[in-house]
Amino acid sequence: MSTMVSMHSCKAVNGEAWKLGVSSDSADIRTRLMNAQQHLATPVSRQTVDEIFEELAATWKEETMFESSATALIAHPAYLRIVGLGRQVVPLLLKSLDAKPDHWFAALTALTGADPVAASDRGDVARMAEAWVRWGKERRLFS
Amino acid sequence: MGEREETLFLSTAYLEGAFPGLRNTPYDITSPQTPTYNCIAWAAGDSRRWWWPKTPYFWPEGIPFEETLDAFVRAYGTLGYVRCDTGDREAGVEKIAIYISASGIPTHAARQLGTGMWTSKLGCEHDIAHTVDGLAGRRYGRIGAFVCRPRE
Numbered sequence: 001m002s003t004m005v006s007m008h009s010c011k012a013v014n015g016e017a018w019k020l021g022v023s024s025d026s027a028d029i030r031t032r033l034m035n036a037q038q039h040l041a042t043p044v045s046r047q048t049v050d051e052i053f054e055e056l057a058a059t060w061k062e063e064t065m066f067e068s069s070a071t072a073l074i075a076h077p078a079y080l081r082i083v084g085l086g087r088q089v090v091p092l093l094l095k096s097l098d099a100k101p102d103h104w105f106a107a108l109t110a111l112t113g114a115d116p117v118a119a120s121d122r123g124d125v126a127r128m129a130e131a132w133v134r135w136g137k138e139r140r141l142f143s
Numbered sequence: 144m145g146e147r148e149e150t151l152f153l154s155t156a157y158l159e160g161a162f163p164g165l166r167n168t169p170y171d172i173t174s175p176q177t178p179t180y181n182c183i184a185w186a187a188g189d190s191r192r193w194w195w196p197k198t199p200y201f202w203p204e205g206i207p208f209e210e211t212l213d214a215f216v217r218a219y220g221t222l223g224y225v226r227c228d229t230g231d232r233e234a235g236v237e238k239i240a241i242y243i244s245a246s247g248i249p250t251h252a253a254r255q256l257g258t259g260m261w262t263s264k265l266g267c268e269h270d271i272a273h274t275v276d277g278l279a280g281r282r283y284g285r286i287g288a289f290v291c292r293p294r295e
Binding site: 109 | 179181183191193197198200201248252268
């Protein structure tokens with residue numbers, strides 16, 4: 001055990017200042033305790049990207065279920081948050097499209113810069129989904 | 144209760160919550176849910192594409208990519224529709240109602256059936272048959288224009 005001792009000023013019950021000797025081990029434990037308390041007080045997400053995506057996608061679907069406006073679909077806060085997850089969400093978007101066509105096209109273009117949909121297929125959601133799935137498989141972005 | 148009955152029951156609750164005008168007017172769910180086409184396409188008789196003036200969606204060639212009533216009227220004009228005054232049923236005439244928000248942005252379209260009822264695709268949800276006022280309200284706003292053409 002270290003013999004290093006630091007001196008801390010404390011207030012005694014009677015109000016007089018006095019010196020207390022604290023070992024370096026004790027100071028280290030105190031620092032760790034403070035760090036742990038700070039960590040607990042700081043909100044952090046322990047969800048995986050998959051879980052965050054599923055949650056946001058469910059919110060987006062529920063809150064845009066009656067929307068016909070493509071602008072409203074892609075401007076919804078949950079959709080924007082999905083785009084905000086960055087490129088790590090691209091495989092999840094592609095996997096979702098592979099399972100069932102949906103309106104992930106704007107998100108995919110925003111995240112990858114690509115647009116594999118042929119001009120003749122504009123608006124054909126099933127064929128647009130197929131084009132993106134094919135694009136993703138060619139680049140082995142998902143399995 | 145079977146799976147289909149349960150789906151329709153849940154949809155009915157959602158529909159009437161979203162569109163209070165349906166509570167006291169006749170309507171019927173006429174298709175399964177699908178995200179592959181929207182109301183603008185369905186009113187135009189297209190059940191394959193999603194129409195909207197925004198890339199990467201379909202919009203008739205030569206029509207401005209604008210979310211305005213005029214652009215939507217012109218889009219239906221490519222199919223032979225012209226503006227008309229009312230949504231009243233007229234023999235031999237097919238009509239489309241274009242709904243707009245309080246700020247004048249198109250939100251929805253419905254096509255009149257031969258019976259005088261209207262058919263709509265609701266976002267990514269079902270097609271329904273309804274009265275023209277059944278969908279007016281907070282969500283789709285009011286009717287901004289009617290367009291019509293001879294019924295084929």
